[in-house]
Amino acid sequence: MNKRMFHCTLAALLGLALAALLLWLGAATPAQANPGIRCINQTGTGCGGDCGFCYTSVQAAVDAAASDDEIRIAGGTYRPGGTVAAIASKELVIRGGYAPDFGDFDPDMYETVLDAQWGGSVISITNAGDVMLQHLTLTHGDGLGNCPAWPGSCGGGIYATGANLHVGQCIITNNVGGMTGGANGGGIYADAGNRVVEIWESRIVSNTAAMSSSVSSEYGYGGGIYIREGIALLWENEVLDNVGGVNHGGSGGIHLSGVTHADVLTNTIRGNRANLSIYYGGGGGLTIDGYSAAVYVAGNRIEDNRAGHLVGLGGGVYVWESDAHLARNIISNNTTGTNNWKGGGVYILSSRPVTLSNNLIARNTATYGGGVYVTMGGTPGSQAILANNTIADNGDSGIVADRYAALTMTNNLIAGHTVGVTNTAPVSITISADHNLFWNSSDPIVGNNVIREDPLLTSDYHLNTGSPAVDAGLDIPWLTVDLEGNPRPPGEYDIGAYEGTVPWEVYLPLVLR
Numbered sequence: 001m002n003k004r005m006f007h008c009t010l011a012a013l014l015g016l017a018l019a020a021l022l023l024w025l026g027a028a029t030p031a032q033a034n035p036g037i038r039c040i041n042q043t044g045t046g047c048g049g050d051c052g053f054c055y056t057s058v059q060a061a062v063d064a065a066a067s068d069d070e071i072r073i074a075g076g077t078y079r080p081g082g083t084v085a086a087i088a089s090k091e092l093v094i095r096g097g098y099a100p101d102f103g104d105f106d107p108d109m110y111e112t113v114l115d116a117q118w119g120g121s122v123i124s125i126t127n128a129g130d131v132m133l134q135h136l137t138l139t140h141g142d143g144l145g146n147c148p149a150w151p152g153s154c155g156g157g158i159y160a161t162g163a164n165l166h167v168g169q170c171i172i173t174n175n176v177g178g179m180t181g182g183a184n185g186g187g188i189y190a191d192a193g194n195r196v197v198e199i200w201e202s203r204i205v206s207n208t209a210a211m212s213s214s215v216s217s218e219y220g221y222g223g224g225i226y227i228r229e230g231i232a233l234l235w236e237n238e239v240l241d242n243v244g245g246v247n248h249g250g251s252g253g254i255h256l257s258g259v260t261h262a263d264v265l266t267n268t269i270r271g272n273r274a275n276l277s278i279y280y281g282g283g284g285g286l287t288i289d290g291y292s293a294a295v296y297v298a299g300n301r302i303e304d305n306r307a308g309h310l311v312g313l314g315g316g317v318y319v320w321e322s323d324a325h326l327a328r329n330i331i332s333n334n335t336t337g338t339n340n341w342k343g344g345g346v347y348i349l350s351s352r353p354v355t356l357s358n359n360l361i362a363r364n365t366a367t368y369g370g371g372v373y374v375t376m377g378g379t380p381g382s383q384a385i386l387a388n389n390t391i392a393d394n395g396d397s398g399i400v401a402d403r404y405a406a407l408t409m410t411n412n413l414i415a416g417h418t419v420g421v422t423n424t425a426p427v428s429i430t431i432s433a434d435h436n437l438f439w440n441s442s443d444p445i446v447g448n449n450v451i452r453e454d455p456l457l458t459s460d461y462h463l464n465t466g467s468p469a470v471d472a473g474l475d476i477p478w479l480t481v482d483l484e485g486n487p488r489p490p491g492e493y494d495i496g497a498y499e500g501t502v503p504w505e506v507y508l509p510l511v512l513r
Contacts, residue, residue: 041074075110082119097135153178155189185226192230220245222255251283258290281308283318314347343373370394375402411473413496469495
């Protein structure tokens with residue numbers, strides 16, 4: 001009996017010892033490097049974690065990488081001179097934000113800056129399949145010569161053609177499309193063709209498309225972003241203080257040209273300028289042109305943009321010959337220029353249908369059409385559908401319909417202008433208006449079932465209790481929520497962008513606040 005107990009005890013002890021040995025061996029085994037992960041830090045040494053290789057140069061890592069590899073970059077500033085990275089025929093992920101030893105990932109603590117020092121684009125991508133860029137700051141890029149046919153230069157921060165481009169959580173700042181001549185895409189230029197460009201949660205700040213100030217014809221388009229053809233998906237970005245052309249016309253923030261589909265969602269587009277000189281500009285915040293199709297612009301704040309230094313078209317948004325739907329945006333405090341011109345908030349020249357629904361278009365300025373300007377030089381005319389918008393306090397004129405324009409208006413609230421709706425050429429213009437509220441100094445065009453009463457708006461253009469706009473609109477089957485996503489009850493649609501009321505605003509003496 002004692003011998004059996006001894007054998008059992010010995011076996012148990014041997015088992016425990018073996019388990020401890022295995023645990024120790026497991027703990028002592030170093031993490032296996034992944035040959036598909038290439039790492040970059042300032043010294044080219046000490047790359048731990050999953051790093052399979054260690055480099056000091058972004059271009060060296062790109063050159064050595066195989067398709068589908070991941071390149072990780074430690075925090076710091078990398079200034080090799082010239083293009084920081086040229087990618088061709090490789091599908092890569094390039095991600096910054098790592099500790100020098102790659103034991104930690106924290107983009108806020110370990111900011112990764114790629115500085116091209118004006119020697120070329122920061123990142124240049126050609127025929128590379130899918131390329132993803134994340135947690136990078138790209139600066140001091142010059143896209144001179146990237147687009148030799150026209151306009152000459154493009155893509156200072158990122159130049160991409162023949163690739164699916166994915167840009168997330170990046171900062172693209174202080175880049176130029178070209179120092180000389182015309183240029184497109186100061187921050188990002190993507191010639192997508194039949195591919196996809198998606199940009200999310202990024203800051204596109206203080207880029208310029210065309211820097212030249214020598215010749216008046218040297219245009220700059222898309223100071224922040226220029227996307228040509230393909231599918232564009234832009235969401236949760238900040239596009240701020242970009243410039244199209246220093247000298248002549250162009251577009252400031254985002255320019256979409258000939259895209260087959262686009263979703264522009266929940267971005268802040270603010271402080272952009274189409275140009276900085278005496279010449280004409282168009283599309284301060286957002287430009288949609290080139291027969292673009294199925295462009296959906298929703299939930300954005302488009303504010304404080306300028307179409308031209310002196311005169312321009314479309315301070316906030318410019319739409320030319322494209323199918324677009326602007327829904328649930330706040331378009332405010334935009335201008336066409338110091339001397340103004342047409343379409344402070346939105347300018348439309350398109351024989352394809354353009355729809356505006358649930359937008360707040362307020363405090364924009366232009367000589368003609370402070371809120372919205374719709375025009376066309378001949379037939380077929382511009383087709384604009386306005387449903388449940390609040391268009392208020394845009395100076396002399398809320399809406400101008402010019403030349404060959406076909407305007408359909410339902411459930412809009414138009415208030416605070418010298419003239420609500422202006423028809424400049426009655427022979428060639430068609431305006432169909434029903435169930436709108438007008439409260440302007442003069443309202444010569446109102447349509448059917450009109451309300452002419454003070455809408456009792458709050459300071460942020462919601463409806464106060466007792467507003468005549470409450471439950472006064474028509475049901476629109478395709479429009480079931482308001483600007484803020486609140487449902488519109490059937491049979492009880494309110495007029496304007498906002499559904500529902502707020503209590504009366506009360507202003508108390510300062511001593512009681």
